[in-house]
Amino acid sequence: MPRRGGAGRSLVRALPLSPAVVLLLLFLAGPIAYCAWIAFTDLQLTGQARSSFVGVDNFRTAFRDEAFLNAVWLTLVFTVLSSLVGQNTLGLALASLMQRASKPVRTLVGGVVITAWVLPEVVAGFLLYAFFRREGTLNAILDWLGLPSQNWLFTLPILAVSFANVWRGTAFSMLVYSAALNEIPKEITEAAEVDGAGGWRRMWHITLPMIRRSIGTNLMLNTLQTLSVFGLIWVMTRGGPGDRSQTLPLFMYEQAFQKSMIGYGTAVALLLLVVGSLFSLVYMRLLRTEV
Numbered sequence: 635m636p637r638r639g640g641a642g643r644s645l646v647r648a649l650p651l652s653p654a655v656v657l658l659l660l661f662l663a664g665p666i667a668y669c670a671w672i673a674f675t676d677l678q679l680t681g682q683a684r685s686s687f688v689g690v691d692n693f694r695t696a697f698r699d700e701a702f703l704n705a706v707w708l709t710l711v712f713t714v715l716s717s718l719v720g721q722n723t724l725g726l727a728l729a730s731l732m733q734r735a736s737k738p739v740r741t742l743v744g745g746v747v748i749t750a751w752v753l754p755e756v757v758a759g760f761l762l763y764a765f766f767r768r769e770g771t772l773n774a775i776l777d778w779l780g781l782p783s784q785n786w787l788f789t790l791p792i793l794a795v796s797f798a799n800v801w802r803g804t805a806f807s808m809l810v811y812s813a814a815l816n817e818i819p820k821e822i823t824e825a826a827e828v829d830g831a832g833g834w835r836r837m838w839h840i841t842l843p844m845i846r847r848s849i850g851t852n853l854m855l856n857t858l859q860t861l862s863v864f865g866l867i868w869v870m871t872r873g874g875p876g877d878r879s880q881t882l883p884l885f886m887y888e889q890a891f892q893k894s895m896i897g898y899g900t901a902v903a904l905l906l907l908v909v910g911s912l913f914s915l916v917y918m919r920l921l922r923t924e925v
Contacts, residue, residue, distance in 0.1 A: 705877070725805075762794070
């Protein structure tokens, strides 16, 4: 019986994957390519019989638009505060504390944190809106303590939505770091403790270096998720007051569906995709340098 060539064997092995490849091309690559094409047109939802190719005009308009630049800045602030600092740091702190806590405490804390994570984004938004609004829970607590209260969603809207995203998304970081900490051999930490290393020194010189890959992976996934947050901010502030909490997803929605400029809104979405890709490349580069 004649042997099949290398190309023939590769083709036979690839046949079971062909349906999945076709589906990916049809429902993932196809829409992405179509959206990329729309970004270079002046397509509108209303008042236009036919769209035309405008080249990079939509992107030039974006970089000259103060509202777009404001949305870029607020997106970076929101991502740094709620993902890189908030979820990452709090998730690591909770995972470290739960390593030493009793089982009832771990069950209670884990249940509360994970419940916030599994709540639908809209439900979480309404809960945090009720917490931060002028007559909400936070101001009631401050009044009871005799401290000054304020309308948080008006005075500090980007901080309020950042806190809301931290509250909702910390569970993922906690689970990632809990799994990573469980993989650290106890003999190493016990030896460091015998040598007199305190908790902070063990964390800085032993724990963090040994879970660096988990930190990089968690940061990448959290950043990509935070860049696409829409419902939480929309429910709490709708990007307001004015545009003081209008991140790129909300700006894109406003341009595409409220102002009917689909071409311009899609160009903004494409720029958001580029920002997410740049973050991913940076994290993947850092992960490749790990030993």
